[in-house]
Amino acid sequence: MYGNYDTGTAGGSDGPQDQDAQQRFDQLIAADQRIEPRDWMPDAYRKTLIRQIAQHAHSEIIGMQPEGNWITRAPSLRRKAILIAKVQDEAGHGLYLYCAAETLGIDREELLDLLHAGKQKYSSIFNYPTLNWADVGAIGWLVDGAAIMNQVPLCRCSYGPYARAMVRICKEESFHQRQGFEILHTLARGTPDQKAMAQDAVNRYWWPSLMMFGPPDEESSHSAQSSAWGIKRFSNDELRQRFVDMTVAQAEVLGLTVPDEDLRWNAERGHYDFGAVDWDEFARVIRGDGPCNAERLHRRRQAHDDGAWVREAAQAYADKHADKHASQQQVRAS
Amino acid sequence: MNDDSKRGWPLWEVFVRARRGLAHQHVGSLHAPDGAMAVRNARDVYTRRGEGVSIWVVPSAAIVANNPDEKDSFFDPAADKVYRHPTFYDVPEGAKHL
Numbered sequence: 282m283y284g285n286y287d288t289g290t291a292g293g294s295d296g297p298q299d300q301d302a303q304q305r306f307d308q309l310i311a312a313d314q315r316i317e318p319r320d321w322m323p324d325a326y327r328k329t330l331i332r333q334i335a336q337h338a339h340s341e342i343i344g345m346q347p348e349g350n351w352i353t354r355a356p357s358l359r360r361k362a363i364l365i366a367k368v369q370d371e372a373g374h375g376l377y378l379y380c381a382a383e384t385l386g387i388d389r390e391e392l393l394d395l396l397h398a399g400k401q402k403y404s405s406i407f408n409y410p411t412l413n414w415a416d417v418g419a420i421g422w423l424v425d426g427a428a429i430m431n432q433v434p435l436c437r438c439s440y441g442p443y444a445r446a447m448v449r450i451c452k453e454e455s456f457h458q459r460q461g462f463e464i465l466h467t468l469a470r471g472t473p474d475q476k477a478m479a480q481d482a483v484n485r486y487w488w489p490s491l492m493m494f495g496p497p498d499e500e501s502s503h504s505a506q507s508s509a510w511g512i513k514r515f516s517n518d519e520l521r522q523r524f525v526d527m528t529v530a531q532a533e534v535l536g537l538t539v540p541d542e543d544l545r546w547n548a549e550r551g552h553y554d555f556g557a558v559d560w561d562e563f564a565r566v567i568r569g570d571g572p573c574n575a576e577r578l579h580r581r582r583q584a585h586d587d588g589a590w591v592r593e594a595a596q597a598y599a600d601k602h603a604d605k606h607a608s609q610q611q612v613r614a615s
Numbered sequence: 616m617n618d619d620s621k622r623g624w625p626l627w628e629v630f631v632r633a634r635r636g637l638a639h640q641h642v643g644s645l646h647a648p649d650g651a652m653a654v655r656n657a658r659d660v661y662t663r664r665g666e667g668v669s670i671w672v673v674p675s676a677a678i679v680a681n682n683p684d685e686k687d688s689f690f691d692p693a694a695d696k697v698y699r700h701p702t703f704y705d706v707p708e709g710a711k712h713l
Contacts, residue, residue: 302684319683369663376660380644383626389646390623446643453664592648596624599648 310511315441318384326510329503330440331385332401333512338378339396339403343577345371347411348420356414363460364417370453377446384442397582405563406489408571415468415475415482421461423483423490423528429454430524431494439511462531469536476536483532484540491555492563494521500560525553626675627653629660631667639671647672 302321309316316322345368352368355361379389395401406424411417432454435447468479495501495517507513525544532539543556565571624646630639642661647653653672662670681689697703706713 317683319680321684366663369659373660373663376645377643383644388623449643592623595648595652599652602649 310439310509313439313511315444316439317441325506327385329507329510329512330443331382331387333507334378334382334385334443335387335392335395336402336404338375338382338392339401340407341371341375341378343403343407343581344424346577346580347407347409347573348417350411351414351417354414355417360464367421367457367460370457374450374453377449378443381440381442381446393585397578397585399569399578402567403577404493405566405571406493407577408566408574409485409489410573412485413478413482415465415478416486418461418464418468418479419482419486421457421459422465422531423461423486424493425454425457425461426528427490427493427524429458430520430527434514434520437511437514462535465535465537479535480537483537487539487541488558488562489566491521491524491558492560492566494518494524496560496563497558522552525555529553624648627657627672628675628678629653629657630671630673631657631661632669633666634668639669642666644675 299321303323306316306320306322306326309320316326348364348371349368352361352364355364379392382392383389392401396403406427411420429451432447432451436444436451438444438447465479465483468475470476498504498516498518501517504513504516508516529539529544541556543554545554547554566574569575625648626644626646627650628644629642631642632639645653645656645660647656650672654670657670657672661667693699
């Protein structure tokens with residue numbers, strides 16, 4: 282609830298009168314308090330959050346595509362109903378996040394335009410194809426698992442609306458991860474072909490999942506400032522390590538392996554050592570040369586255009602209704 | 616509301632009553648062309664897992680709030696009245712049910 286929100290006065294600028302406001306902002310951050318929409322905040326903080334929340338929101342709605350492709354081909358009615366619910370959740374997560382971004386003074390329409398124009402990014406993982414049913418399991422287990430690892434610390438992010446959106450999202454994500462694990466667990470206990478299918482999906486999704494934590498700490502351009510602002514709580518490499526430690530143990534329960542010959546338990550560190558991530562591939566996919574970049578954006582624009590008549594009809598109905606309502610009130614008043 | 620046509624649909628704040636006996640609580644916001652659609656969309660966005668038994672939607676533009684810059688002076692009058700709290704008072708030993 283952000284009554285009479287005015288971007289004109291709430292926005293940060295660098296005038297001398299803002300020094301008090303800057304000091305107050307710094308004190309709130311230092312005390313680990315939350316920043317709320319109508320508080321003064323530095324322009325760079327606002328811009329960083331808009332960029333990050335928008336990218337996150339875009340990832341949620343683009344992420345509907347790889348799994349949505351399998352709704353009509355799910356192997357049973359149970360799996361189909363679950364997958365529909367999961368894809369619907371992703372749409373909901375996108376909406377929570379667009380609303381959080383809007384409290385920073387940007388419109389959802391504007392963010393969608395930027396996505397459609399290729400000017401804002403989404404997570405590179407969704408540029409990989411879902412070739413078979415086991416991929417739906419691998420996405421739930423690995424991709425949503427990595428997302429949870431990234432998102433749980435964001436529940437304590439310094440920006441209130443983002444943190445609150447993340448609390449809702451994290452609650453719902455754990456269903457996503459479990460349903461993926463269940464799919465793989467069932468396949469891994471099926472026929473040799475089914476088990477091979479599950480292993481193949483894990484082989485293809487393992488490395489791209491590790492890339493989801495972002496570049497190594499020494500190359501991460503936004504990390505230091507985001508940590509200072511309380512937006513980021515753990516480094517990319519820390520979260521990646523936690524994910525590997527947690528996931529390797531789960532792979533054992535599945536009876537599947539992860540495709541890394543360098544994977545070893547390091548008793549001294551108390552963590553798994555793992556092989557080098559192919560950061561050239563990561564850069565390539567982010568740049569737009571992944572297997573499905575063009576397809577994903579094309580499909581998104583198409584869905585937006587195809588839905589235009591629904592938005593127009595709803596607006597026309599609302600306008601007609603508003604006119605009727607207004608004339609009734611006039612009659613009553615006279 | 617005029618520039619809403621440029622911006623798309625107006626924004627609504629959503630309040631959900633989790634169960635009977637509790638007050639409606641703010642859960643977030645959404646865009647919708649009118650109140651009826653806002654309620655339906657709020658059901659799909661905010662109560663997919665039985666989080667509520669009642670939904671209110673309020674146009675965001677209708678909410679009036681205090682100015683956060685005046686926060687300190689605005690809430691000042693409450694700061695120096697510790698005697699409004701029961702812990703302010705010493706209760707003599709032996710006084711019961713007080």
